[in-house]
Amino acid sequence: MDRRKFLVTVGGMPSLGLSCLAAPTAAWSQADSRRERALVAYFSWSGNTRGMARQIHRKTGGDIFEIEPVPPYSRDYNTCLDEALRDQRAQARPAIRNRIENIGQYGVVFLGYPNWWATIPMPIASFLEGYDFSGKTIVPFCSHGGGRLGQSVTDIAKLSPRSRILEALSVHYGGGSSLPGDIDAWLQKTGMST
Numbered sequence: 001m002d003r004r005k006f007l008v009t010v011g012g013m014p015s016l017g018l019s020c021l022a023a024p025t026a027a028w029s030q031a032d033s034r035r036e037r038a039l040v041a042y043f044s045w046s047g048n049t050r051g052m053a054r055q056i057h058r059k060t061g062g063d064i065f066e067i068e069p070v071p072p073y074s075r076d077y078n079t080c081l082d083e084a085l086r087d088q089r090a091q092a093r094p095a096i097r098n099r100i101e102n103i104g105q106y107g108v109v110f111l112g113y114p115n116w117w118a119t120i121p122m123p124i125a126s127f128l129e130g131y132d133f134s135g136k137t138i139v140p141f142c143s144h145g146g147g148r149l150g151q152s153v154t155d156i157a158k159l160s161p162r163s164r165i166l167e168a169l170s171v172h173y174g175g176g177s178s179l180p181g182d183i184d185a186w187l188q189k190t191g192m193s194t
């Protein structure tokens with residue numbers, strides 16, 4: 001893969017990608033789910049996913065949590081590419097700095113990450129394995145450099161087989177000026193708007 005393909009920029013051309021992995025089950029009503037307290041949990045290396053997470057949190061309320069791997073990935077782009085690939089090949093589970101005390105209070109978890117090597121960064125796997133998400137609703141959102149969601153939603157579903165996974169939002173880099181509207185449309189479509 002050409003490393004230069006994924007120049008880390010903030011605020012590139014926006015592109016909204018919606019993909020539905022698992023349709024909500026008949027037994028579950030979106031309205032029921034939305035009444036539960038929301039958590040926005042995200043990992044971001046260069047800030048794009050963080051920007052999305054903050055906007056989503058402003059609209060959904062609840063709590064926001066940054067997934068911080070320790071040690072952090074290198075700030076050098078090429079070194080980070082190598083570290084990320086190494087972790088993915090090893091299926092590593094990096095340690096996470098902080099911990100959510102009472103995951104039981106959340107019914108809905110908005111889960112944000114950058115597309116790394118066509119899937120989730122391994123700290124997202126650590127996060128998903130670190131708590132019991134059975135019966136919870138996970139709503140993924142992803143910042144990417146052209147590869148949209150890649151395999152990320154499939155991999156999240158494998159790590160959280162007992163969760164409901166709703167349509168993911170994918171945004172090109174920082175999403176640009178249409179990001180607020182794209183988030184609104186996605187929240188509406190997933191039944192998560194307040």
Ligand SMILES: Cc1cc2nc3c(=O)[nH]c(=O)nc-3n(C[C@H](O)[C@H](O)[C@H](O)COP(=O)(O)O)c2cc1C
Pocket residue numbers: 006007008009043044045046047048049050077080081082084085113114115116117118119143144145146147148172173174
């Ligand atoms: C280690 C690494 C791997 C990446 N792999 C991909 C990829 O496979 N596909 C893609 O579209 N973008 C890839 N990118 C680009 C990021 O997804 C993109 O820059 C994203 O906006 C970064 O989000 P962040 O600012 O929240 O870290 C990669 C970036 C890094 C640092």
